[in-house]
Amino acid sequence: MLVLALDTATPASTAALVEVTADRLTGVAERRTVDPRAHGEKLAPEISATLAEAEVRPGDLGAIVAGLGPGPFTGLRVGLATAASMGQALGIPTYGVCSLDGIGRAAGPGRVLVATDARRREVYFATYVDGVRLFGPEVAKPADVAEVLGQAYRKRTSEAAESAALSESEIIESATALAGVEAARLAAVLARAEIDAVVDDPDEDRGYWAKKLRAFDRAAGEGALKYGDIFGVPVEEHLLYPPGAALVALAAERIRSGAPSEQLTPLYLRRPDAVEPAGRKPVLT
């Protein structure tokens, strides 16, 4: 089945065509333009060119996968509005995936921090082990990321750690019993990164957490590059934006099983900036 992937959660507008069969994914064509203010202008011509390059008509598509962000709202909505309208016009299902997951998935094995630019001197970020998300997506100032992660890890593992077995296999076992597979994976990371000690560590200052960030093997995403000095984690400079094939891979199970179409709701993470006016007092109350 031919699947179209779209993502506009970063400065990149990406359109990709991926062939999905029962046992493999094959990239057919992909186009990307990097311009943070031009998603609305770039994406549709890219889709058109990608289809033309592969000699594929829109009617040949079997599904659409779209990156739900997080990302700057205005650009993000371009990809989702386009994906939703195309899905409706073609009568094919649309599936949403987290855009950061696309980068995390493509980053491959190891402990990876993915961060994209959230503007206003903040990043959207999430953490991955072997391509699977453990934490996030969240939004924070780059300098606060380490602390946010540390707090979350501590909170989410305290139960497992309290059960006292501190060897990796024991943590996984007890965590699985307590909270299922996800918590077990998390505990495994902590064991490997030796972050589990934070449970008992009263020192929560920024320098301490920044040191803990070093537990990551690599960082990816344009936010990681932009704030590389703050994170101090080696950046995969070839992996700044979500690749189309990785987005499709994240939805492969749904595509293959013919799962129902999903409404494409952005991962906003921030509320709209809007203040109720104090204003003039009404004459009559």
Added chain:
Amino acid sequence: MPDEPLVLGIETSCDETGIGIVRGHTLLADALASSVEQHARFGGVVPEVASRAHLEALVPTMQRALDEAKVTLADIDAIAVTSGPGLAGALLVGVAAAKGYAVAADKPLYGVNHLAAHVAVDTLEHGPLPEPAIAMLVSGGHSSLLLVDDLTNGVKPLGATIDDAAGEAFDKVARLLGLGFPGGPIIDRTAGNGSASIAFPRGLTAAKDLAAHRFDFSFSGLKTAVARWVEARQRDGEPVPIADVSASFQEAVCDVLTAKAIDACLTHGVRTLVIGGGVAANSRLRVLAEERAAKHGIEVRVPRPQLCTDNGAMVAALGSRLVAAGVAPSRLDLPADSAMPLTSVSVAG
């Protein structure tokens, strides 16, 4: 007439998600989803809230329009979308969706001017528009007087508000009087129980202003005058006659609007006045315009209220005229232009 083009229109320039379908001058569907209630507590449209609502509403609104018109996207001959002017982020949702429909269904795409669409919508109710015509567009977002020589080819702006839009003035005065949002319909209703007995100022009508601002409007001074008047009554411990204040404020707005519109008609030798935009639904504006136009043999055309406020039908109506006139469609890199000038009625490829 089966030969007339079947055109779909998409409108998302402010807080209404509108999808309309027309065949020639015939309205087949006009589906609307409004986020107005989400903005009420802010006393005005919040752009990000509107944009979020558009994205949510687009697909279901499209489905309602197609069902209502009993057509499919494959039947459509062309897709028109408001590409400006309006709220940038809100416009972009509609433009992106229109492109998705155009690419998927392989249809020509027309990026059109929102204000020109407000004029074109009248053809759905009253048939082809005699040209030249004067158009007065009054809403929460715009207050303009336009000279329409050929709607498919360009519209000449004669004047516009230099501060608040007319609808904005209604909103602000309604808030000041504790009447709620949006202000237009509430003030109209409240004014019905009062008399226009208070002399509020008419902006830009003095001889010294007319030289530079003959066809421009200003409502900010009026709003301040209403506020001062109300405050003075409160300070004196007297009750505020809400109905009379509403009626007097409304009279001041409608007086200026209609006087300038008729003046524009006479100055340009035009015998047709089209009024559009949300404020066109105001009952006093309609009556006063008819009254004054009749004295000069000018015909006033006001579409029914649902077509005056923002909707998809108006965009489809303009698209239909562009298709019929053989105007070239827009390209797929069509931008959303929040400050789209009236000199471009559509964005040619």
